[in-house]
């Protein structure tokens with residue numbers, strides 16, 4: 001089949017990402033439907049925030065402002081290209097911590113103005129949601145579970161600018177809950193990998209933690225009650241035994257992880273049913289976000305896909321977590337639809353992907369929810 005002309009012309013974009021605690025820049029080239037990452041550099045801020053138990057917006061904004069042009073220079077150098085070789089500049093324009101988003105948008109505007117290149121504002125969530133097209137060439141529509149420290153939503157990705165949100169967390173994101181659980185059990189941050197490691201030797205049935213919102217229809221989820229239930233279970237043990245015994249911590253971690261996995265699986269089953277009503281030719285569930293690295297969660301979702309006839313896919317971890325290659329790629333897809341921004345591009349702390357639906361209330365440790 002012949003591709004439209006704008007899809008066959010090679011296009012090379014610089015991507016810039018600074019919406020949370022990673023300052024990132026990347027160069028991506030698309031040739032037809034294939035994308036190639038020429039460079040992808042990230043400077044994380046974990047050490048800067050470690051003492052505070054979460055991302056401190058002011059510290060994050062300052063670190064982004066200090067690092068962002070260095071990251072852009074590194075991405076250009078690593079890819080062996082100059083600004084003159086680019087077709088445009090894509091930047092995360094939200095949602096996220098406003099100081100960080102502003103750093104990226106200001107940097108991108110300066111570069112676009114100086115070079116005369118087009119500027120493309122990208123929704124951070126669209127970056128995550130379109131990544132499986134860069135890594136696996138997925139066809140629309142596919143089902144996406146975005147599950148990280150800041151986000152948790154089931155989306156039907158219909159095109160590069162059309163997303164249908166089937167459900168999302170109404171409070172904490174699962175990664176946030178993993179991180180808080182680690183804190184409650186004196187495990188190091190980031191909580192996810194440490195809770196998972198501890199859970200390996202625990203009994204997932206030791207504590208009957210709740211599976212919130214399963215009694216309600218739809219795909220919305222809640223994880224903040226789970227953390228409170230874990231706190232109660234921990235304090236109950238301390239009161240009874242005078243402290244946590246060997247194995248208690250592992251049992252608490254395993255029980256918590258099982259509850260998160262069960263909620264994602266049960267709501268995933270409903271999301272799959274809603275997605276299949278659209279009769280996709282090649283049904284696929286793609287997962288992205290740091291929590292997608294969890295083996296138990298992954299295994300349960302894979303089993304669910306096998307049962308319901310979906311292919312399961314997850315981008316490599318470096319492209320699952322925050323990065324700028326996903327922003328450059330999403331910029332390419334959006335530019336191909338004819339969307340370009342002007343110097344009035346705004347930095348937006350909130351920016352729901354599905355504009356036909358109301359936004360999600362609340363604010364997570366990594367900024368406002370979309």
Ligand code: KG4
Nearest residue numbers: 148149150175191192193289290291294321
């Ligand atoms: O996507 P990500 O790098 O950043 C954003 O939140 O945007 O995700 C980080 C989150 C953290 O909350 C971390 O604890 C969680 O992902 N995480 C995990 C695992 N690895 C990272 N959660 C559960 N199991 C893991 N193996």
Ligand code: ZN
Nearest residue numbers: 128148321322
């Ligand atoms: Zn993200």
